[in-house]
Amino acid sequence: xxxxxxxxxxxxxxxxxxxxxxxxxxxxxxxxxxxxxxxxxxxxxxxxxxxxxxxxxxxxxxxxxxxxxxxxxxxxxxxxxxxxxxxxxxxxxxxxxxxxxxxxxxxxxxxxxxxxxxxxxxxxxxxxxxxxxxxxxxxxxxxxxxxxxxxxxxxxxxxxxxxxxxxxxxxxxxxxxxxxxxxxxxxxxxxxxxxxxxxxxxxxxxxxxxxxxxxxxxxxxxxxxxxxxxxxxxxxxxxxxxxxxxxxxxxxxxxxxxxxxxxxxxxxxxxxxxxxxxxxxxxxxxxxxxxxxxxxxxxxxxxxxxxxxxxxxxxxxxxxxxxxxxxxxxxxxxxxxxxxxxxxxxxxxxxxxxxxxxxxxxxxxxx
Amino acid sequence: xxxxxxxxxxxxxxxxxxxxxxxxxxxxxxxxxxxxxxxxxxxxxxxxxxxxxxxxxxxxxxxxxxxxxxxxxxxxxxxxxxxxxxxxxxxxxxxxxxxxxxxxxxxxxxxxxxxxxxxxxxxxxxxxxxxxxxxxxxxxxxxxxxxxxxxxxxxxxxxxxxxxxxxxxxxxxxxxxxxxxxxxxxxxxxxxxxxxxxxxxxxxxxxxxxxxxxxxxxxxxxxxxxxxxxxxxxxxxxxxxxxxxxxxxxxxxxxxxxxxxxxxxxxxxxxxxxxxxxxxxxxxxxxxxxxxxxxxxxxxxxxxxxxxxxxxxxxxxxxxxxxxxxxxxxxxxxxxxxxxxxxxxxxxxxxxxxxxxxxxxxxxxxx
Numbered sequence: 001x002x003x004x005x006x007x008x009x010x011x012x013x014x015x016x017x018x019x020x021x022x023x024x025x026x027x028x029x030x031x032x033x034x035x036x037x038x039x040x041x042x043x044x045x046x047x048x049x050x051x052x053x054x055x056x057x058x059x060x061x062x063x064x065x066x067x068x069x070x071x072x073x074x075x076x077x078x079x080x081x082x083x084x085x086x087x088x089x090x091x092x093x094x095x096x097x098x099x100x101x102x103x104x105x106x107x108x109x110x111x112x113x114x115x116x117x118x119x120x121x122x123x124x125x126x127x128x129x130x131x132x133x134x135x136x137x138x139x140x141x142x143x144x145x146x147x148x149x150x151x152x153x154x155x156x157x158x159x160x161x162x163x164x165x166x167x168x169x170x171x172x173x174x175x176x177x178x179x180x181x182x183x184x185x186x187x188x189x190x191x192x193x194x195x196x197x198x199x200x201x202x203x204x205x206x207x208x209x210x211x212x213x214x215x216x217x218x219x220x221x222x223x224x225x226x227x228x229x230x231x232x233x234x235x236x237x238x239x240x241x242x243x244x245x246x247x248x249x250x251x252x253x254x255x256x257x258x259x260x261x262x263x264x265x266x267x268x269x270x271x272x273x274x275x276x277x278x279x280x281x282x283x284x285x286x287x288x289x290x291x292x293x294x295x296x297x298x299x300x301x302x303x304x305x306x307x308x309x310x311x312x313x314x315x316x317x318x319x320x321x322x323x324x325x326x327x328x329x330x331x332x333x334x335x336x337x338x339x340x341x342x343x344x345x346x347x348x349x350x351x352x353x354x355x356x357x358x359x360x361x362x363x364x365x366x367x
Numbered sequence: 368x369x370x371x372x373x374x375x376x377x378x379x380x381x382x383x384x385x386x387x388x389x390x391x392x393x394x395x396x397x398x399x400x401x402x403x404x405x406x407x408x409x410x411x412x413x414x415x416x417x418x419x420x421x422x423x424x425x426x427x428x429x430x431x432x433x434x435x436x437x438x439x440x441x442x443x444x445x446x447x448x449x450x451x452x453x454x455x456x457x458x459x460x461x462x463x464x465x466x467x468x469x470x471x472x473x474x475x476x477x478x479x480x481x482x483x484x485x486x487x488x489x490x491x492x493x494x495x496x497x498x499x500x501x502x503x504x505x506x507x508x509x510x511x512x513x514x515x516x517x518x519x520x521x522x523x524x525x526x527x528x529x530x531x532x533x534x535x536x537x538x539x540x541x542x543x544x545x546x547x548x549x550x551x552x553x554x555x556x557x558x559x560x561x562x563x564x565x566x567x568x569x570x571x572x573x574x575x576x577x578x579x580x581x582x583x584x585x586x587x588x589x590x591x592x593x594x595x596x597x598x599x600x601x602x603x604x605x606x607x608x609x610x611x612x613x614x615x616x617x618x619x620x621x622x623x624x625x626x627x628x629x630x631x632x633x634x635x636x637x638x639x640x641x642x643x644x645x646x647x648x649x650x651x652x653x654x655x656x657x658x659x660x661x662x663x664x665x666x667x668x669x670x671x672x673x674x675x676x677x678x679x680x681x682x683x684x685x686x687x688x689x690x691x692x693x694x695x696x697x698x699x700x701x702x703x704x705x706x707x708x709x710x711x712x713x714x715x716x717x718x719x720x721x722x723x724x725x726x727x728x729x730x731x732x733x734x
Contacts, residue, residue, distance in 0.1 A: 315580040
């Protein structure tokens with residue numbers, strides 16, 4: 001019973017955001033930067049992407065700062081700038097503030113010039129890519145965001161970990177219809193999925209992972225830690241695994257090589273918690289009215305999205321949803337009922353509050 | 368024996384190119400436009416993408432022109448232009464000339480401004496997307512190309528055909544290493560693959576197709592014509608099919624809605640041969656030195672690509688190849704030995720030559 005109740009424990013969004021800001025303040029993060037981080041983590045939790053929200057506060061951010069792996073006071077600087085492009089160096093600070101700043105500047109340049117791109121080097125985990133792409137929506141721009149990551153995936157017909165989960169996000173505003181928001185890892189699944197199946201001792205699905213020899217495996221113990229994730233499209237080329245691998249490598253070229261950030265063996269590290277200053281990001285924005293009247297575009301995109309959303313479902317399925325729909329529907333529930341967290345997340349968060357000497361998030365719930 | 372020999376019949380690249388130009392000239396295509404088409408079709412055949420080369424000359428281009436579905440004399444016009452963007456109307460002409468022109472203009476604008484995008488509306492099938500993305504390589508730009516297509520694919524958990532094979536292509540220049548060239552359909556496989564399996568009466572692989580109810584099927588007769596292709600990532604969401612669907616829809620938004628071209632039901636036509644003037648394209652270019660010194664970028668990309676190409680292969684595999692490697696390796700063979708075509712392609716080409724009153728391509732081979 002305790003577990004069941006705890007499993008359903010929810011926190012109001014505002015409280016979670018305040019808690020994250022307070023926790024980061026204790027370890028030396030400035031108020032503005034802490035607010036940026038809290039905004040992005042909360043957005044992930046609201047959208048139902050629990051792996052990228054409060055659950056990561058301790059291990060990905062607070063602990064790395066306390067261990068000196070991330071500099072909480074770092075300020076991003078501009079490395080190169082043109083009328084349509086910007087390259088930043090985040091100097092091993094938290095990833096969210098420079099990412100938000102870089103996307104804001106990309107938007108400003110795209111508004112002025114029609115399109116723009118930016119890169120960030122020497123950064124850290126920036127949360128969900130979709131957050132930054134979605135910043136473009138209110139400006140009638142198409143937004144693009146991507147980040148590379150430490151390596152979990154094996155290339156097509158390869159046996160060693162050579163690329164990360166390497167997400168791409170695209171956000172496109174419609175008129176009356178909710179926007180198109182595509183935010184996806186270029187591996188078939190994330191590493192967390194393998195861990196969950198390992199705990200449940202359930203066989204993996206075909207197309208998820210390979211063992212240490214690069215052979216397909218359904219055994220979670222063979223997939224991790226010795227094996228690797230498969231790219232979107234699965235093993236080999238027959239179901240398109242080489243396409244997912246291509247997208248994953250594209251991400252590492254843009255966010256790693258083009259950004260002047262780490263790439264290749266530098267991202268092949270086994271201890272993610274020791275990680276700092278390696279990750280790079282890539283952002284883009286395109287002005288819709290540079291190519292077409294915005295009102296006409298939105299009216300047509302409404303028709304397009306409506307046609308998909310109302311199209312015939314497969315037998316046994318309720319309806320067709322387009323990219324961003326599940327997350328938006330989850331956000332409506334979570335804003336109303338509060339953000340749910342699993343018991344193990346609550347444990348970590350309670351422990352963290354005690355260590356940092358701030359009011360526990362759960363105590364606020366009962367008051 | 369005859370079939371075996373015919374199966375291996377190859378033609379020198381120059382002869383094929385000349386044949387395509389002559390055939391198009393007979394049906395009223397101007398010399399410059401015919402050369403553009405021939406360049407793109409030959410590039411596909413050289414790169415081993417036989418489905419997009421000479422094999423399509425008759426049914427996709429010549430026959431549609433003769434039937435009045437494509438206007439061989441159409442000239443693309445500019446609909447909207449800014450310093451970084453261009454929107455074209457192809458007025459139902461052949462797809463390749465306006466696509467090549469749009470990409471050339473995108474490159475010119477990106478060279479001047481840092482980045483640029485273009486769309487083309489009212490166009491037709493433009494061949495391989497990779498051709499246009501690769502035009503950026505010699506200018507030290509990152510090239511992007513995409514096109515939508517008539518509908519073969521079912522959305523995730525949907526049962527009706529709602530999106531096309533909708534390819535994206537990205538080309539990125541390296542230094543000493545061959546470039547990164549990713550050109551992929553966002554469906555798991557193309558419709559042609561289903562047809563081949565239907566002829567061979569072989570069961571389809573999981574993740575390729577659904578039947579008319581949107582249920583996964585391994586029966587080619589259920590997949591076509593009543594069923595549909597699955598997006599990259601396969602059926603449902605467990606192996607990431609929603610990601611491939613998202614990419615397919617992204618393509619139709621950029622090439623259809625943003626271009627002001629056809630989209631949705633307008634592309635849901637059953638008779639592809641009656642098709643004309645519906646397709647749209649999307650092009651982009653990004654100047655590498657706007658974000659990073661080109662020499663440093665290329666040296667790093669060389670290291671990155673080399674690391675992949677020399678990484679440990681899976682058991683039973685020879686080596687790891689990155690996007691563009693198989694096609695480049697095929698091109699070396701085909702330039703040396705000639706472009707191979709299947710017997711049925713030769714039959715169609717011979718017939719076409721007779722109808723158009725031009726010298727058959729096969730006769731040239733023996734002379």
